[in-house]
Amino acid sequence: MQAFLTNTWLLWLLSGAAAILWWRGRSSQLFRYIFNRYLLALGTLLLVSGIVFSLMEVLPGDCAEKMIAYKNTQGEVITQAQIDAERARMGLDQPLPVRWASWVTDLTLKGDLGFSCAKRQSVNMALGDRFWMSLGFCIAGLLFAYLIAVPFGILSAWSLNKPWLDRKSHHTPLRRLRNSIGLVIAKLVDLQLRLISYLGLALPNFLLALSIILLYVFAGEPSPTGLFSDQWRGQPWFADSGFQWGKLNDFLGHIWLPILVIGWAATALQLQTVRALVVDESNKLYVEAARARGIDGFRLWSRYPVHHSISPLFNSVGFDFQRIFNDLPIVAVVIGLTDAAALLIEALAMTNDQELAAGILFLVALVVIGMNFITDVILAVVDPRVRNSVMHAGGH
Amino acid sequence: MIALISRWRGGGKAEARSESYYTAGQFALIRARFMRSTTGVIAGGMLALLLLMGLFAPFFSPNAPGIEGANPDYRRGAPQSIRFCDANGCSLRPFTYRYTREAPAFDLSSLAGGDLSALDAITSGDSLNASSQNRFVEQTDQRRYLQFFVSGWEYSLLKVEWLGIDIVSDRHLFGVDEGQVHLFGTDEDGKDVFSRTLHAIWVTISIALVALAVKLFASLLVGGISGYCGGRVDAVLMAITEAVRVIPPIPVYLACAVALSQLDLTPVQRYFAIAVVIGALDFAALGRRLRTHILTERNQDYVLAARLSGASSSRIIWRHLVPSFSSYIIVDTLINFPYVILAETGLSFLGLGLTEPVNSLGVLLQKAQDPDIQQNMVWQFAPVGVFVLLIMAFVFVGDALRDAADPYSERKR
Numbered sequence: 036m037q038a039f040l041t042n043t044w045l046l047w048l049l050s051g052a053a054a055i056l057w058w059r060g061r062s063s064q065l066f067r068y069i070f071n072r073y074l075l076a077l078g079t080l081l082l083v084s085g086i087v088f089s090l091m092e093v094l095p096g097d098c099a100e101k102m103i104a105y106k107n108t109q110g111e112v113i114t115q116a117q118i119d120a121e122r123a124r125m126g127l128d129q130p131l132p133v134r135w136a137s138w139v140t141d142l143t144l145k146g147d148l149g150f151s152c153a154k155r156q157s158v159n160m161a162l163g164d165r166f167w168m169s170l171g172f173c174i175a176g177l178l179f180a181y182l183i184a185v186p187f188g189i190l191s192a193w194s195l196n197k198p199w200l201d202r203k204s205h206h207t208p209l210r211r212l213r214n215s216i217g218l219v220i221a222k223l224v225d226l227q228l229r230l231i232s233y234l235g236l237a238l239p240n241f242l243l244a245l246s247i248i249l250l251y252v253f254a255g256e257p258s259p260t261g262l263f264s265d266q267w268r269g270q271p272w273f274a275d276s277g278f279q280w281g282k283l284n285d286f287l288g289h290i291w292l293p294i295l296v297i298g299w300a301a302t303a304l305q306l307q308t309v310r311a312l313v314v315d316e317s318n319k320l321y322v323e324a325a326r327a328r329g330i331d332g333f334r335l336w337s338r339y340p341v342h343h344s345i346s347p348l349f350n351s352v353g354f355d356f357q358r359i360f361n362d363l364p365i366v367a368v369v370i371g372l373t374d375a376a377a378l379l380i381e382a383l384a385m386t387n388d389q390e391l392a393a394g395i396l397f398l399v400a401l402v403v404i405g406m407n408f409i410t411d412v413i414l415a416v417v418d419p420r421v422r423n424s425v426m427h428a429g430g431h
Numbered sequence: 432m433i434a435l436i437s438r439w440r441g442g443g444k445a446e447a448r449s450e451s452y453y454t455a456g457q458f459a460l461i462r463a464r465f466m467r468s469t470t471g472v473i474a475g476g477m478l479a480l481l482l483l484m485g486l487f488a489p490f491f492s493p494n495a496p497g498i499e500g501a502n503p504d505y506r507r508g509a510p511q512s513i514r515f516c517d518a519n520g521c522s523l524r525p526f527t528y529r530y531t532r533e534a535p536a537f538d539l540s541s542l543a544g545g546d547l548s549a550l551d552a553i554t555s556g557d558s559l560n561a562s563s564q565n566r567f568v569e570q571t572d573q574r575r576y577l578q579f580f581v582s583g584w585e586y587s588l589l590k591v592e593w594l595g596i597d598i599v600s601d602r603h604l605f606g607v608d609e610g611q612v613h614l615f616g617t618d619e620d621g622k623d624v625f626s627r628t629l630h631a632i633w634v635t636i637s638i639a640l641v642a643l644a645v646k647l648f649a650s651l652l653v654g655g656i657s658g659y660c661g662g663r664v665d666a667v668l669m670a671i672t673e674a675v676r677v678i679p680p681i682p683v684y685l686a687c688a689v690a691l692s693q694l695d696l697t698p699v700q701r702y703f704a705i706a707v708v709i710g711a712l713d714f715a716a717l718g719r720r721l722r723t724h725i726l727t728e729r730n731q732d733y734v735l736a737a738r739l740s741g742a743s744s745s746r747i748i749w750r751h752l753v754p755s756f757s758s759y760i761i762v763d764t765l766i767n768f769p770y771v772i773l774a775e776t777g778l779s780f781l782g783l784g785l786t787e788p789v790n791s792l793g794v795l796l797q798k799a800q801d802p803d804i805q806q807n808m809v810w811q812f813a814p815v816g817v818f819v820l821l822i823m824a825f826v827f828v829g830d831a832l833r834d835a836a837d838p839y840s841e842r843k844r
Contacts, residue, residue: 090686
């Protein structure tokens, strides 16, 4: 019984969640919508696993060859018959759909991502907490990008189509002067920030990371590569004297570099997105109507166009995460991180480790789909426009 | 530039809306709006200049970019500055100095005694490494004047193989009296960095063009079929699109590039294969937008009219539905330029994109990770500047064009 449960726990979890959602969905439109989204997310995951798995087929070599090559280095002479026997033992002689089906079954039953041949251990073991590390980097980079892009994207949208000087004749000269100064400052800040953030896009990530490291080298200081300096690498987080604050300090002194590099590059795209969203909204008729009612200035902008462009922005969090993770591997190689992104590069470009690469890509897709599911649900609960359309669609 | 001047003259006054404004077509309107964006016009000018220099790279570059144009007497040479004035007075014609190679300073006579520790001292000292072997001194009293429209190495200005057209020229914008001029210095083989950079621009742009054309084709195919057919086809295609969209693309490109490196491809084939891989996997976003557009448009009266006149499905899609979306497609394509170029650069950086004999910006940027270049040949970072300029120009033009293509951006101030 115990063994049976440990071998199938994930399946019970997944179907339990589905059952609860379905039960609640019998009486509630909202839960029916969530149930549908849940099924859709699972279906997409299945498709993703198929795509990732068949993509890995294009990488040269397979597990049996790697195992044999390893034995070869140990001085054994290997024949083709032995390779074929090894292949049959690992089930690699089966056609692709069969292998994929067994991979997916293992995955949904117990969350097992398979066996990495190059690392000679299971993918789950090889990954360990490295995936969480990458996730942390990406989320920190995302926060960094949002913190800069949202306020300044709104500013950029506001100052678009505004003249440099206030020439309205019904304003007093003093007010005109004040408005003009404000406009000039806003436009200059906008231009500067766009320049800087686009520079982050235009300088490829690896160059940015390289040049920062080079600056440290020229200054004669130890460059913040890796995660810890040598002094703290082997130390545990909790020593006899309690929590090691020095280690935390050292850690923070190193992780700003990858976060800055990937965050900066992402800022440009976020800034463009926020700007386009707010400009779109600000041209709609309801904003005009609000203006006709006498609302203007900060109140008008914060209540109408900005407020309404939050939900599409929030909705894209999952894809923003995907875009940031996309940049992480190359940065990880340059900085010498040891997270999942670096493992991914190693698995793809050096060791051709299909199972490990497929596992990491699948996990990233899982996070993106999970985020999309959560944002969909939150928006359906919070945003009345989405809620209305959900209820409406459910009614028919 | 004209737009800039007229902006200042007009002083922000609302321009008279003449008859032509109301009868202008969509593209004329977009162009007019684009011309009003200051940053867009400046970036557009910069972009045009870079593209021109890239397209006519052989004319603008004084040396051949390949190994045949390498200067064996000036390996690892620093940039030669162009001057108008020096201690001996000024001249209208710009000039550079003649240079001589400094003899490496080590003394072989100490070896005469058969003393091995002297040999050790020489080999472990830095007098034998490549950068001290190639040390050049400018002769500030010997000028080499720049000549314009000189004849130099031969190149084909226009080459259409299947028509048998091959216009050959040997004129270059500038050169010097004797020897070669190296504005950005030379690399370890003596190849001119300036010429390589100019030639790389067009290779990079063309790889992006091929990739974007493939992307456009894939998106049109997926979006068009999905939107027009609707129903079950739409559901299946969109499910696949959604699944492709969540997988990060760079690892996928990597996997494909690794697979490509197994095949025995010539550099040109490899170049096209990489462009096709980058383009073909990027159909998701544009394909979805197209599908949504076609779904809303296909019930319009003009589509019904076309169908009643007996037009086939493919004709309706290609002649009626897609053109109604063309401005969005064009703007989207332009906005995606920098991302495609960056993808190519990332692949090249990992050594999986284009490789050395080919001259792309990615290949040139790849050198930045070489410690020898970081310490001894900083001038090889010059392509980075050109690259940044190119991407920035694309992004700003894309921004301005996006604003201009939005039909609602005309608003009262």
